Amino acid sequence: MPPKPHRVLLDRVSGYADEAAAYMRRRKIARRPFARLYYANGRATDHDIDSKDGIALFDAADRLVEVAGKPRRRRP
């Protein structure tokens, strides 16, 4: 038996809402600030934005972004 028409509509709306929620979750993770250091022996360390070393790294990075100025215009 085919589903009732309003069921199809509700399923579709709920599917889009799930997609949007997943997109927002991924976007939030991707936009999270990070500071990573890599060493010659292949070791890597991650520094939290609230840690002492993290604060120094983010401050220095902010200054560099400021010096670099505004983003270049994208090629058409």
Place this chain on the structure above:
Amino acid sequence: MKLGRGSSLGIFAEMPDAATATSTDGSAEAALAFLTEMSPDLRGAAILDDDGAVLAASGEDEGWGEAARALLAAADAADPEPAEQIHVGNESGEVFALRHEGLAAVAVTERFALASLILFDMRQALRDLAIARGGES
């Protein structure tokens, strides 16, 4: 197989040698120009020597020198071993720093730039510059 304008491989056959050239001019300015040309996401970059002096920079040397030295110092303070690569990302952009044979390159890119490509280009630029400087001395 025929290589020419009509074939898809003709794209490579007609590619000028300069497009695959490296920054072998030997100067820090050439290395910086190479880096800028290779990375469309790049907003600015600087190349520093062992003492932290700016060899070449996208804009004002002093601003770059001070900020780059602060970043390298912050990385050195985080661990007894000196960091070879630094990658920091925040809302406004991403910062990369790379050390190679007494030289350091610092670059600022758009957010979500391809880190592996940026670092590859930076390493290539520094490698060429180090070879050229080694040849001079």
